[in-house]
Amino acid sequence: MGTDYSRGLRLAGAAAEADVLTLRETLSSTRVHLTANPEIPGVLKALPVLVADLRRLPYQLSLDPLGGTTPVPDEVLAGLQSLVDGIDPDLPLRLSPAPAGCLHIHLGTQPPSGAALSGVSDGHGVRIRHAGHPFPRLTAPGSGLGAVLTAASLTAEVFKLTVGLRTGTYATTPVVDFCPVTLGTEPGAMISSVPEITNTALVGAGAIGTGIILILELLGMTGQLTVVEPEPFEPPNVTTYSIGTLDDAAALIHKTGLARRHLPHMDVNAFPYTAQDFINAIDNGTERWPSTVLGAVHSIEARHEIQRIHADLTLDGSTGGGAGTTLALHEALPHGPCMRCYYPLPPTPTALSAEQRLHALTGLPLHRIARGDAPLAPADLEGLSIEQQSALSPYLGAPVCGLSNVMGLTDNAADDFQPSAAFVAQQAACLVVGAMIARSTGLVAGPMRHVEYDARFGPWYDMTTLRRPRSGCACQSEADVIAAVRTQRRRPL
Ligand SMILES: [Zn+2]
Incomplete structure (x- = not known):
């Protein structure tokens, strides 16, 4: 049984207004390369989360254990391999120097040349820097909360840079400092011990x-x-x-x-x-x-x-x-x-009729949905967005009245369609x-x-x-x- 990437690809497809099959090919041919400064407190907490987050999308992933200022320890590498194996044994984490044409992400404050962006946790928060923007001195050791935020934020940056988002639908900010406790821009400023x-x-x-x-x-x-x-x-x-x-x-x-x-x-x-x-x-x-x-x-x-x-x-x-x-x-x-x-x-989804939900999802006019027995024809797709067309095109020739069921808009299956x-x-x-x-x-x-x-x-x-x-x-x-x-x-x- 292969790993199911459909929900993440649907999210990417909706964000990039692209069809899911093309996106899968794009991501599968995208090389994402990692290095880390394991000696910085919190980096070894964030590294497995980052590797797993990236592995949950079908990228080609590599890591250079010697790419940072000190090597990533062997036992950490073994843990990363088993983590990746648990998500998709067919897409391994390669241990290698940076491959040609890769997007290089660094975990830590001292990125090697070639890294496009770096991130590190500072206390409960995160600091992200694009190449050319140095980090300030960190104020506190990275916590588990900072580790997850750092990994998720770096993965979001990789996502933005690789799925082909339309101009105006995203922003790449070269310097991000954020603390999820205070909601301010000074991570590390407050790191009281976390109570039981x-x-x-x-x-x-x-x-x-x-x-x-x-x-x-x-x-x-x-x-x-x-x-x-x-x-x-x-x-x-x-x-x-x-x-x-x-x-x-x-x-x-x-x-x-x-x-x-x-x-x-x-x-x-x-x-x-x-x-x-x-x-x-x-x-x-x-x-x-x-x-x-x-x-x-x-x-x-x-x-x-x-x-x-x-x-x-x-x-x-x-x-x-x-x-x-x-x-x-x-x-x-x-x-x-x-x-x-x-x-x-x-x-709520259930407060809308299946027809209204089908209309909201696909853009098919309600008067067309009302002619439920007539099969879906190429002419019905004209004027719809690329995403709407790609959602509908597998069902050309099928009666429109059955679409709510097969597209997962009935109550039992509603969850299956969520990006x-x-x-x-x-x-x-x-x-x-x-x-x-x-x-x-x-x-x-x-x-x-x-x-x-x-x-x-x-x-x-x-x-x-x-x-x-x-x-x-x-x-x-x-x-x-x-x-x-x-x-x-x-x-x-
Ligand atoms: Zn109230």
């Missing part, structure tokens, strides 16, 4: 949830975490999640089991059922009511559902947008702003864990923050909004009920 996690639930162990788990693992986090997730790990997840291998997918290992394996220093309470089951269990007294909920779900209904846990603090990560490259953090409180303040309208890439989900995960550190240490107090940016542009100065409760939201009109539910759930088990 207490009374916290992670709802969702998908693309963002596994990103959160990987960060907690690399932070060496201790404490207790409940992981709420009903699904097993499946083959398409190998290239879009932050943990899990082809063997795990073949064995259909449960996602809560993956969480447990990656958090050996934590007491992981696996809850292999839905968020609603979790709420019922809290009210039945069989599960403890969490004070903090880390939300990593992918629908508006699910966000409203995690709000109904009515935890003291909800930190919700999301990805989306037309290309799947937009990512966000929503900080929410039971008395507002709540997740329903952020997502007041229910224009998704680990490097985008990881940046959302970094915002969630950054917010958890900020709020649990008191580094950040005050109004709830809404952060949103597009991975094609990177974090920018105007990405944070301070939110107030929305008047008319249920958190305001039903404040008494919510307070009563919280009092009820507060009783000891």
Whole structure:
């Protein structure tokens, strides 16, 4: 069974307005080469994440263990090889000097000549420099959070430089400094020790949830975490999640089991059922009511559902947008702003008819979709975008009424069509864990923050909004009920 790159390629295809087959050929012939300064604290944490993130796209990958100021140790190389093998044994990591025509990425502050860009973690944050822009002196050792952010940011840069994005749909900033805890431009300025996690639930162990788990693992986090997730790990997840291998997918290992394996220093309470089951269990007294909920779900209904846990603090990560490259953090409180303040309208996929969703996805006019028995003809594709045409062209000759099913727009299959890439989900995960550190240490107090940016542009100065409760939201009109539910759930088990 080959590795399934379809979701990452769909994301790239949507971003670059190119068809998926051409993109696959482009990426497969693109050489990405890595070097590192392993002596810099945090670099050896970021290196495996970077290698795995790049391997989740079908590039030709090479690494020169002697390319930095000191060699990458043999045991690290062995770990990298087995990591790559777990994602795609047919696309190895070659150990070699820089091949001709490669895009050379360096992890560390002293890039060899030829490196197009470099990145390094500074405390919980990241610093990225394009060639010719030196690094300042680092202020703190790179943490596990900084490592994941550095790897995800460098992968985003590689993505931008290689998939052929149209001018104006992305930005390459030669100097990026970003801290996901303070949301400021001074990484390393604040690196208090991260406290033990207490009374916290992670709802969702998908693309963002596994990103959160990987960060907690690399932070060496201790404490207790409940992981709420009903699904097993499946083959398409190998290239879009932050943990899990082809063997795990073949064995259909449960996602809560993956969480447990990656958090050996934590007491992981696996809850292999839905968020609603979790709420019922809290009210039945069989599960403890969490004070903090880390939300990593992918629908508006699910966000409203995690709000109904009515935890003291909800930190919700999301990805989306037309290309799947937009990512966000929503900080929410039971008395507002709540997740329903952020997502007041229910224009959820299920609120739209299959015809409306087909129209939104393909651009086919609704009056054409209404003639469902007439087979899709080349004339129907005229005037549509390249991406819409490439999505539709496999179905020429098929009756239009069946498209919703085969294109995965019915409720059961909706998830299969989502474009998704680990490097985008990881940046959302970094915002969630950054917010958890900020709020649990008191580094950040005050109004709830809404952060949103597009991975094609990177974090920018105007990405944070301070939110107030929305008047008319249920958190305001039903404040008494919510307070009563919280009092009820507060009783000891
Ligand atoms: Zn609200």
